[in-house]
Amino acid sequence: MYYLGAIDPVALSFGPIKIYWYGIIMGSAALLGLWLAVREANRRGVDGEMIIDMMIWVIPSAIVGARLYYVLFQWDYYILNPSSIIAVWEGGLAIHGGLIGAFIAGYIFLRKKKQSFLLLADIIAPSIILGQAIGRWGNFINQEAHGGEVSRSFLEGLYLPNWLIDQMSIQGAYYHPTFLYESIWNLIGFALLIGLRFVHLRRGEIFFSYLIWYSLGRFFIEGLRTDSLAFHGPEWLESLITFIWSPMTLFFEPGMLEGGNIRIAQLMSLLLVLVGLGSIVWRRFKKVSETYPRLVATGTEVNSKEA
Secondary structure, three states: OOOOOOOOOEEEEEOOEEEEHHHHHHHHHHHHHHHHHHHHHHHOOOOHHHHHHHHHHHHHHHHHHHHHHHHHOOHHHHOOOHHHOOOHHHOOOOHHHHHHHHHHHHHHHHHHHOOOHHHHHHHHHHHHHHHHHHHHHHHHHOOOOOEOEEOHHHHHHOOOOHHHHHHOEEOOEEEOOHHHHHHHHHHHHHHHHHHHHHOOOEOOHHHHHHHHHHHHHHHHHHOOEOOOOEEOOOHHHHHHHHHHHHHHHHOOOOOOOOOOOEEHHHHHHHHHHHHHHHHHHHHHHOOOOOEOOEEOOOOOEEOOOOO
């Protein structure tokens, strides 16, 4: 059996200047997502240039939000190592923090432009989940966001290539490739969101479907991880989350949890599922009339009311 070894996180070096794979992957994900969003905006009659202008504010806000979220919940470490706070190339970007930062910046931008937030959210939602699917490979390079310990035979049983299995070997042990599970889940979600464009929907429902799909996957995958941000919460909440996650115990052991009894990402995921479902039900109960033209197989649209 040939051991390939871990991948060097540095892609290129120019003297003291280093370019990390993590940054390349994240940047590529953002650019691809932007390109797809601009195409969809133009198809819907929205100025694609406005999407680009918005992303100038949204992308930096997402990075700052993701980093601040992570740092705040790891404050005991960063207060002793303040120089590491800005070292985003080493990893440590919390997706939920990124979403919060992006949504706040996007909402403010669109309010000033007097544009519909839900319309733009529907346009961008597939780009977000595709970017998340690609971005998880940055965690793979950094050997982070993994689950609990497993055997090499377990990974081989997943029919993974040797280069991926070898990268999951960390300090002599192999770990669940939870980055891969989430990447695949998000790719399926991307396909589903694109497919929803062929369904007669109300404004905002593609975005709310994104919240539901991503959060469901994140909730169950998060329970396998060993690096979850956590806090000490009430026992009833711990019991509730444990009960909801319990079907996973038929196949896997939960990942070790330190720093609390509640995984923050799991709690956030449950809340976002409720927000997504509640918003769809409430808007349909209220008979909100904004709907989109439905795509047909040729990529054209059938007539429907669009507010």
